Amino acid sequence: MNAPHQKLTNFVVSAYNDWHVEEWAGAYPGRILPLAILPVWDVAAAVEEVTRLAAKGVKAVTFPETPYALGLPSFSTDHWDPILKALCDTNMVMCLHIGGAFKLLQRPKEYSIDQHIIMSPQLSAVACTDLMVGGVFNKFPSLKVAMSEGGIGWIPLLLDRIDLHMENQTWNGLDLGGLNGTESFRRNFLGCFISNPSSLLLRHRIGIESIAWECDYPHSDSTWPRSPEILHAELEAAEVSDEERHLISWQNACRFFDFNPFVELSEQQATVGALRARSADVDTTTTSRAEYRRRFEAALSGAST
Amino acid sequence: MNAPHQKLTNFVVSAYNDWHVEEWAGAYPGRILPLAILPVWDVAAAVEEVTRLAAKGVKAVTFPETPYALGLPSFSTDHWDPILKALCDTNMVMCLHIGGAFKLLQRPKEYSIDQHIIMSPQLSAVACTDLMVGGVFNKFPSLKVAMSEGGIGWIPLLLDRIDLHMENQTWNGLDLGGLNGTESFRRNFLGCFISNPSSLLLRHRIGIESIAWECDYPHSDSTWPRSPEILHAELEAAEVSDEERHLISWQNACRFFDFNPFVELSEQQATVGALRARSADVDTTTTSRAEYRRRFEAALSGAST
Numbered sequence: 001m002n003a004p005h006q007k008l009t010n011f012v013v014s015a016y017n018d019w020h021v022e023e024w025a026g027a028y029p030g031r032i033l034p035l036a037i038l039p040v041w042d043v044a045a046a047v048e049e050v051t052r053l054a055a056k057g058v059k060a061v062t063f064p065e066t067p068y069a070l071g072l073p074s075f076s077t078d079h080w081d082p083i084l085k086a087l088c089d090t091n092m093v094m095c096l097h098i099g100g101a102f103k104l105l106q107r108p109k110e111y112s113i114d115q116h117i118i119m120s121p122q123l124s125a126v127a128c129t130d131l132m133v134g135g136v137f138n139k140f141p142s143l144k145v146a147m148s149e150g151g152i153g154w155i156p157l158l159l160d161r162i163d164l165h166m167e168n169q170t171w172n173g174l175d176l177g178g179l180n181g182t183e184s185f186r187r188n189f190l191g192c193f194i195s196n197p198s199s200l201l202l203r204h205r206i207g208i209e210s211i212a213w214e215c216d217y218p219h220s221d222s223t224w225p226r227s228p229e230i231l232h233a234e235l236e237a238a239e240v241s242d243e244e245r246h247l248i249s250w251q252n253a254c255r256f257f258d259f260n261p262f263v264e265l266s267e268q269q270a271t272v273g274a275l276r277a278r279s280a281d282v283d284t285t286t287t288s289r290a291e292y293r294r295r296f297e298a299a300l301s302g303a304s305t
Numbered sequence: 306m307n308a309p310h311q312k313l314t315n316f317v318v319s320a321y322n323d324w325h326v327e328e329w330a331g332a333y334p335g336r337i338l339p340l341a342i343l344p345v346w347d348v349a350a351a352v353e354e355v356t357r358l359a360a361k362g363v364k365a366v367t368f369p370e371t372p373y374a375l376g377l378p379s380f381s382t383d384h385w386d387p388i389l390k391a392l393c394d395t396n397m398v399m400c401l402h403i404g405g406a407f408k409l410l411q412r413p414k415e416y417s418i419d420q421h422i423i424m425s426p427q428l429s430a431v432a433c434t435d436l437m438v439g440g441v442f443n444k445f446p447s448l449k450v451a452m453s454e455g456g457i458g459w460i461p462l463l464l465d466r467i468d469l470h471m472e473n474q475t476w477n478g479l480d481l482g483g484l485n486g487t488e489s490f491r492r493n494f495l496g497c498f499i500s501n502p503s504s505l506l507l508r509h510r511i512g513i514e515s516i517a518w519e520c521d522y523p524h525s526d527s528t529w530p531r532s533p534e535i536l537h538a539e540l541e542a543a544e545v546s547d548e549e550r551h552l553i554s555w556q557n558a559c560r561f562f563d564f565n566p567f568v569e570l571s572e573q574q575a576t577v578g579a580l581r582a583r584s585a586d587v588d589t590t591t592t593s594r595a596e597y598r599r600r601f602e603a604a605l606s607g608a609s610t
Contacts, residue, residue: 112438134415
């Protein structure tokens with residue numbers, strides 16, 4: 001994008017990735033799965049970075065949900081093919097974070113932040129449709145895509161709609177490499193949700209191996225620190241079996257990202273109860289900004305005396 | 306919009322409505338519920354037309370799903386208030402047809418008609434969100450809105466999302482007149498679907514009185530002439546009770562539009578079997594364009610000899 005400094009910018013991207021992979025995530029093996037960034041303005045450099053990262057054992061890169069919204073070519077062009085091929089060759093996951101597609105939606109000046117927050121997850125369907133219907137998986141059938149924080153609520157409708165469209169409007173000749181929409185989705189995607197009680201009822205329509213829970217800590221959209229209780233209540237309400245709970249709460253993510261979480265902790269040490277017992281000193285009470293300011297100022301004045 | 310001819314255009318709109326209501330729908334009382342159009346470029350004239358139509362017994366007007374997409378003010382402004390008030394005062398339904406919001410979504414030149422068809426129903430959520438979150442029902446709590454052909458697949462996600470947002474991010478202060486998203490939706494909306502097998506499983510999340518089936522005849526998106534069989538299979542798969550089938554297939558629509566379908570036919574005469582028996586002479590076989598051309602040309606040459 002900023003061509004004169006492109007080499008420098010690419011170097012900074014690699015430096016960030018090294019810090020992120022080795023120092024930040026590397027300090028806690030099995031706990032944090034690093035998510036690398038790519039120099040998306042320079043396809044050749046991005047391919048080189050994917051190869052470099054793969055050699056370090058990196059499993060995932062983040063990518064714009066809808067590159068077209070950033071003024072870059074869309075997924076329906078061949079522009080991204082070298083990067084997508086490199087991701088397939090190295091078995092890395094492309095993570096598309098919610099919200100990118102929102103830039104594509106023209107909004108009046110009087111719309112509110114509520115409208116933005118509420119609509120965002122519906123628009124992950126745009127990114128998913130662009131990839132599936134745009135022919136990306138016809139070229140790269142092994143490409144893995146995680147719809148990060150995109151929720152899973154739009155998936156049943158999208159699959160119903162694609163499958164009916166392919167059956168009912170055959171005159172369009174849509175070809176998903178011999179698969180229908182449901183089969184194509186389950187082969188290539190992982191849906192990721194924070195809270196979606198209704199959609200858990202449709203888990204078998206989505207595909208029980210295509211759903212991963214996330215808690216979005218420390219963002220305000222998170223249900224933390226009540227996340228385990230809220231997830232548990234949603235799983236109970238949807239009568240999800242124990243086997244399916246394991247798939248949804250960690251096994252699907254670990255399989256999809258080829259990630260082993262049991263490096264420093266065993267499975268028994270990684271339960272909600274065991275982890276909470278280990279962190280009994282952490283204050284998770286709701287604290288007002290005013291109280292934080294008071295504590296901060298008290299600490300400052302204590303430090304200066 | 307075309308100010309110099311505005312009076313003439315308004316006159317043509319009224320003339321169309323008179324033909325549509327009296328001749329086209331009026332020829333079959335109880336069979337066709339007329340759907341009037343309004344001069345949306347002239348709020349005062351639109352109010353006058355609503356009042357004029359109500360006196361003729363008209364129950365429904367069509368309206369742009371997202372007026373902002375047509376260069377008109379959004380539903381978050383006060384611009385439409387006189388029309389919305391007139392609709393409430395006359396107990397008329399505002400029908401928002403799918404697809405209007407698609408103009409708001411910026412698409413690359415290489416996107417396909419498949420992407421358009423597949424994405425359209427997700428975007429009915431934009432129109433619904435704009436009305437609910439934009440405060441329209443705080444001003445007009447009795448306004449009735451039918452999401453024509455919008456499907457019902459986006460509704461569970463939208464309701465989950467609004468309800469969580471209002472509970473989890475109270476700092477935004479979103480006020481839906483004391484209701485949560487689910488309550489507000491059920492009070493004001495009718496969801497309309499052609500085929501949505503997954504969403505029928507969530508009918509109680511949506512609200513069993515907020516769902517109406519439609520067959521979209523004679524558009525290519527229709528399942529006609531297999532519509533009864535396809536709906537029946539979807540209702541069976543979702544284990545929908547007889548009582549709920551009546552609600553979904555006709556009672557909800559008749560209640561919402563205050564429409565009596567049993568004017569010329571009794572309920573017994575209006576079943577699928579009875580109606581098919583009455584129309585045994587209608588050819589519903591799939592016929593190719595070439596065959597239609599052959600028949601047409603044969604008829605022409607027969608007429609000329």
